[in-house]
Amino acid sequence: MVEEENSKETIEWARLEFDREKFDSELEVRKQELELNRKEQDRSPYRSPLFLGILVAVITLVGNFAATIYNGVVEREKIVAQSALEDRRAQASLVLEAVKTGDPDAAADNLQFLLDAQLITDENGTLASYLKSRDPGTGIFLPSSEGTRTFTDPPETTDPRIEIFASSARCLASRQRQPRLPRSSESDLRIVTWNLEFLGRSESGPGKNKDLSWLGCTLAWLNPDVLAIQEVNGESEPAATLESLAQELKRQTGENWAYVLQSCSGRQMLGFLIRRDHYEIQANQTIWYLNSKAQSEADACDRLRPGLAVQVKAKESPSAKDYAHQVVTLVNIHADAGNQDSDYESREILRANFSRLAEDESVVASDGRLVVLGDFNTIGRVDGISSESEVELTADAFAGISTRPLSLMTSSETCTYIWQNECIAIDHIAVDQNFPSLNNTNAQSFGYCTITKQFGLEATSLASRENLSDHCPVVLDLDM
Numbered sequence: 427m428v429e430e431e432n433s434k435e436t437i438e439w440a441r442l443e444f445d446r447e448k449f450d451s452e453l454e455v456r457k458q459e460l461e462l463n464r465k466e467q468d469r470s471p472y473r474s475p476l477f478l479g480i481l482v483a484v485i486t487l488v489g490n491f492a493a494t495i496y497n498g499v500v501e502r503e504k505i506v507a508q509s510a511l512e513d514r515r516a517q518a519s520l521v522l523e524a525v526k527t528g529d530p531d532a533a534a535d536n537l538q539f540l541l542d543a544q545l546i547t548d549e550n551g552t553l554a555s556y557l558k559s560r561d562p563g564t565g566i567f568l569p570s571s572e573g574t575r576t577f578t579d580p581p582e583t584t585d586p587r588i589e590i591f592a593s594s595a596r597c598l599a600s601r602q603r604q605p606r607l608p609r610s611s612e613s614d615l616r617i618v619t620w621n622l623e624f625l626g627r628s629e630s631g632p633g634k635n636k637d638l639s640w641l642g643c644t645l646a647w648l649n650p651d652v653l654a655i656q657e658v659n660g661e662s663e664p665a666a667t668l669e670s671l672a673q674e675l676k677r678q679t680g681e682n683w684a685y686v687l688q689s690c691s692g693r694q695m696l697g698f699l700i701r702r703d704h705y706e707i708q709a710n711q712t713i714w715y716l717n718s719k720a721q722s723e724a725d726a727c728d729r730l731r732p733g734l735a736v737q738v739k740a741k742e743s744p745s746a747k748d749y750a751h752q753v754v755t756l757v758n759i760h761a762d763a764g765n766q767d768s769d770y771e772s773r774e775i776l777r778a779n780f781s782r783l784a785e786d787e788s789v790v791a792s793d794g795r796l797v798v799l800g801d802f803n804t805i806g807r808v809d810g811i812s813s814e815s816e817v818e819l820t821a822d823a824f825a826g827i828s829t830r831p832l833s834l835m836t837s838s839e840t841c842t843y844i845w846q847n848e849c850i851a852i853d854h855i856a857v858d859q860n861f862p863s864l865n866n867t868n869a870q871s872f873g874y875c876t877i878t879k880q881f882g883l884e885a886t887s888l889a890s891r892e893n894l895s896d897h898c899p900v901v902l903d904l905d906m
Contacts, residue, residue: 517545517546517547520540520545520546521537521540521546522568524536524537524539524540525537525566525567525568526567526568527567527568527886529567529886529892529896530560530564530565530566530567531562531565531886531896532567532886533565533566533567533568534557534560534565535847535886537553537557538557541553541554541557558765558766558808559764559766560764561763561764562763562764562803562805562843562845562896577887577888577889577892578883578884578887578888579592579593580592580877580881580883580888581881582596584603586600586603586604586607586647587872587876588876588877588880590643590644590647590872591644591872591873591874591876591877591890591894592877592889592890593640593889593890594637594639594640594643594893597640597643597644597647598643600647601643601646601647604647605646605647606646606647606649607647607648607649607901609649609903610903610905611903611905614903614904614905614906615651615652615740615754615903615904615906616648616649616650616651616652616901616902616903616904617650617651617652617653617654617756617797617799617855617901617902617904618645618648618650618652618653618654618899618900618901618902619653619654619656619758619799619800619801619853619854619855619899619900620653620654620655620656620853620895620897620898620899620900621655621656621657621760621800621801621853621895621896621897622636622641622655622656622657622658622894622895622897623657623895623896623897624636624657624659624693624694625655625657625658625659625667625671625895626658626659626661626662626663626664626667635892635893636893636894637893637894638670638671638674639674640893640894641671641674641894642671642674642675642677642678643678644872644873644894644899645671645675645678646675646678646679648872648899648901650699650701650901651700651701651704651705651738652698652699652700652701652705652736652738652756653698653699653700654696654697654698654756654758654799654800655668655696655697655698655699655758656694656696656758656760656800656801656897657694657695657760657801658687658688658694658695658696658697659693659694659695660690660691660692660693660694660695661693664687664695664697665685665687668685668687668697668699669685671685671699672684672685672699675699681701681702681703682701682702682703683699683700683701683702684699684700684702684707685697685698685699685700686698686700686707686710686734686736688712688731688732688734689712689727690712690726690727690731690732691727692727692731694731694760695731696731696733696734696758696759696760696800697734697758698710698734698736698756698758700736700738703741704740704741705738705739705740705741706738706739706741707736707737707738708737708738708739708753709735709736709737710734710735710736710737711734711735711788711789712726712732712733712734712735713732713733713734713735713757713783713786713789714726714732715732715779715782715783716732716733716757716759716776716779716783717729717730717731717732717733718730718761718762718772718773718775718776718779719762719772720732730760730762730772731759731760733757733758733759733783734757734758735755735756735757735758735789735790736755736756736758737753737754737755737756737794738753738754738756739752739753739754740752740906752794752795752906753791753794753795754794754795754796754797754906755789755790755791755794755795755796755797756797756798756799757783757789757796757797757798757799757800758799758800759776759798759799759800759801759802760800760801760803761773761776761800761801761802761803761804762776762803763803763805764803764805765805765806765807765808766807766808767807767808767809769803769805769807770806770807770811770816773802773803773804773816777819777820777823778823780798780823780824780827780832781823781826781827781828781829783796783798784796784827784829784830784832785827785829785830790830795857795858795860795861796830796832796857796858797855797856797857797858797904798824798832798855798856798857799854799855799856799900800853800854801852801853801897802820802852802853802854803852804816804817804820804850804851804852804854805845805850805852813838813845813848813850813851813852814838814850817834817836817837817838817851817854818838820834820854820856821833821834821837821856824856830858830859830860831859832856832857832858832859833856833857833859833864834854834855834856835854835855835856835857835864835867835868835869835902836851836853836854836855836869836871836900837851838850838851839851840869840871840900841871841875841876841878841879841898842871842875842897842898842900843875843896843897843898844875844878844885844896849875849878849879851871852897853871853897853898853900854869854900855869855900855902857902857904861904861905861906862905863905867902867903867904867905868902869900869901869902870900870901870902871898871899871900871901872898872899872901873890873894873895873897873898873899874888874890874891874894874898875898876898877890
């Protein structure tokens with residue numbers, strides 16, 4: 427009985443011991459769980475897998491968004507760059523076609539139109555500056571894309587002033603009816619000045635299309651005793667050029683001609699043709715101070731052209747008995763071109779030297795007679811001095827010479843050149859007031875200028891503008 431009770435107590439004790447150990451184990455587990463929870467809470471929230479998952483998703487989204495924006499910007503820049511390139515190509519094409527005229531003045535007019543119409547951009551003002559400073563007859567151009575140009579034929583008339591300068595064929599036909607431009611008197615000395623725009627052999631440039639036969643026809647009709655020429659092409663055998671023109675005139679007039687060529691070399695030289703059967707050349711010389719850039723005789727040919735003087739005397743003949751003793755000094759000049767300040771100031775210096783010329787007895791004797799003629803380039807100045815005003819200043823400069831006043835026989839109404847679509851006078855003849863009957867004498871201009879004024883035709887569309895010269899001849903008869 428006692429043993430049974432002891433056995434029950436042992437079992438009960440063992441159960442209690444097991445429960446205690448179980449409790450201790452569970453307690454230890456709970457402690458470990460609490461410790462793990464505490465450590466988990468102590469860890470950074472940014473290490474949370476959830477947070478990291480969200481972060482990766484956000485970064486991916488932002489990256490995709492940034493890539494989309496970047497690709498859009500790059501694509502837009504490509505479109506803008508391509509558009510700018512196409513615009514530049516289009517403008518380049520316009521400029522290229524604009525200068526395919528075979529003529530620098532026509533090319534400049536086309537470029538000015540493109541600028542005015544805002545069809546091309548000129549951000550730095552380079553093109554505008556070039557167009558303002560460009561000298562007439564010079565500048566960039568390309569051969570006409572049309573190959574052989576088609577010109578506008580003026581209406582057919584019976585007026586030789588039109589027919590002679592309409593075409594080579596019409597010139598020859600008109601001379602059959604009127605071989606020569608009539609003179610007012612057989613005692614007249616007829617002088618002509620004509621800038622012949624790079625007269626001479628040329629593969630390219632303004633002189634390349636010169637028609638020597640037509641030029642000879644026009645000069646035969648103008649019938650000069652003395653022809654003053656500006657712009658003999660000094661880069662292409664200038665002496666041979668004048669000899670060829672003299673021979674062409676002999677062929678068309680049957681008379682003999684002599685020429686005088688400036689000693690200076692250069693792109694634009696001065697020369698004379700003289701009717702040798704009627705007049706003889708007694709002397710010729712270079713007038714260095716009529717180059718407004720020259721400081722002394724040593725640099726007479728520096729940058730611009732000096733004056734070229736010839737003394738001519740009528741040969742003895744029954745019709746010349748009253749004036750055969752008279753010696754006439756003719757001075758050929760070619761002034762600085764352009765309407766910029768420096769161009770105009772250069773011409774002011776030239777005008778100031780007219781009095782020196784009139785008083786220079788090495789050029790003209792005290793009892794001799796003086797004629798100054800040529801391309802005076804009285805274009806005016808860009809800041810508001812008109813061509814008409816500069817012509818008046820030139821006339822005043824000649825008239826104001828105290829020892830030997832000269833009269834300008836051309837006026838601002840005379841048309842000798844088309845400048846910026848306006849007909850202006852830049853080629854002139856000034857004569858010694860010792861010549862008789864000056865009040866009844868006026869210079870006349872001919873050429874494409876007459877056709878342009880009469881019919882309102884575009885100057886650059888006329889064959890005489892292309893095949894003869896961009897200037898128009900000026901003719902004056904002087905009673906000896």
